[in-house]
Amino acid sequence: MDFFEAAEGPEPQFTSGINFEEELNEEQYAAVTAPFGPSLVLAGAGSGKTRTLTYRVAWLLDQGVDPSAILLLTFTNKAAREMLDRVADLTGVSSKLFWGGTFHHIGQRLLRRFGGPVGVNPGFNILDQSDSESLLSDVIRRVDPKFLKDKNNPKPKVIANLISYARNTLEDVGVMARERYPYPANLGPDIGRFAAAYEKEKRKQDVADYDDLLELWLKLLKTDPSFLHYCTQKFDQVLVDEYQDTNRLQAAIVDTIGSHHRVMAVGDDSQCIYTWRGAELNNIMTFPDRHPGGNIFKIETNYRSTPQILSFANSVLDGHTGGGFRKELRAVRPDGNKPILVSTVDTTQQAEFVIRTISQMVDNGRSYGDIVILYRAHFQAMDLQMELSRTGIPFQITSGVRFFEQAHVKDIVAQIRFVANPRDITAFLRFAGLLPKVGPRTAEKLYAFIVDFAEKNQQNFFDVLGAKAVVAKVPAPARDDWESLATTLRDCYHAAHDESPDEVVRLAVEGWYGTYLRTLYPNWKSREEDLTGVVGFASRFEELSELLAQLILLNSEASDRSIEPGEETIRLTTIHQSKGLEFPVVFILGLADGMFPLNRAVEEGNLDEETRLFYVSVTRAQDELFLSYPMVQSQGGPPRRLQPSRFLSSVRPDYYEAVRYRSSW
DNA sequence: ACGGAACTATTTTTT
């Protein structure tokens, strides 16, 4: 059959065997089969955006495009993985053949190979947010020791934020500082100096922060013609997911790499919710201008929600003042219940309402896994959390502290980082600071001494750690620990050169830190298991630098990993984290003015974004949507009366059912 | 001057 035919023909061209016309609706089909050249796909919530993108990739393959010529850029690791897996499922082409991943991840990969001209070596380390903040803090202290002493001046964290925002929006740091901090004096020049010194320090230590992965990538494209040529040649087809949330830096990268205009941008301007970290709604609005001659595809058929939920969602956007592409989701599902708006006395009663309703639904055959509870900010779910644990309903929170961000994981990672790149002082400071009587200052001096001592004796850094002269510089109470640490570091260093990455991690985990861990935490057992998990994770990698990059860039692995497949549990999560997900039953908490929209957002005039956030939250729901708000805010200061969220004023009253919760519910 | 303990306030969102 196939066997004979395949043997005869010339080089068989890849065919997926997919009947595109049959498997897609008209709108999707048009976008999937769009001609090469620029296209903007406006895919509404629940309209099969991921499906469209994956089929587009399959279609490109059918047109003879080589998998390695396809660059697929996403926002989160989760989205990247999902997309690549689905493409692999659909076409049978291994996801390894594509260039797919987050902007940061792709940037990292390219910089490791080609970053020389912009000053990074292949083995550079990546700093996460807290690392880069502490490095900046050190730099500020060195450039201007008095600056942080003055309490009127912004804190390092705030400055770090400002610098990062400026870099992501391609603004001048000094100018931005002047606009945001006109008091006590114009800090523009100061912050400009800090930013410059910070840049220099990173290059010196051969480290890169998150923003560098994008910024240096763009710089390389702009300054190295051969790299630009390489990229535009190699990435014949560029696809960008969640385009509405790209910032100016990312858009510049896409525009440069995609100067051949074979770019497909997919997104939904109504779902842009990251302007606070530099997302530029204008990117999607002006895409047709920057990539002229293309097509705009609208996909507005919604397969997710009932007509009742959709009418509600559509009218949320009526109150939206910002100009966007006109779009109206069409429902295809049969009728369901209207969304229900419930007012409760306070947040405690709100929790009671949620729990009772859930119990009732579960009695009627719903499973816990069908239910998600959404809120604007994590602390708004505190009451509910307590009530849930009291009643024993299984729940999972996807919240702040992630797996790779936990202290013990970061401690181990710091040691591996340092072994991989001994210029990474931030890493050294982290684990050295764990020793008794050793803080940042002592650690810094110690580091300088060891570097100096090693150089004088023509020896390797790691081989002199146990030398008498070095030990003498360690504070007396820390000496025992130091010797053990020194041995571990030396072992790891040598293993890094001739063993696999997981062996390096194993040595670190079983070395000094393993013992130290037991003395530090009462729950050392479970933390130890976490670290064993990291060893297991490491075995997936062949290159130490690749492992480290993943450890730092894969922040979100945690949340997914903690939910076992088949485990039935309610999910509690912020609206931001719910983007792209869908659930049969959705609760939205705290729908009162001041809570959602947040007071802060109202004051800063970010109402449009809050409205989009509300839109995102209601469009997560498939069958049932419950909105609730407390009438009195009892926490944090004197009790205050709360009004229902202003979002509701743009929704026709007959689109939802308003009820008042009573304990007899 | 530094490190550490004790205290206090404070929680948006992510690579």
Next chain:
DNA sequence: ATAGTTCCGT
């Protein structure tokens, strides 16, 4: 739960 802050002891 954690970060930031303040204060005290070395």
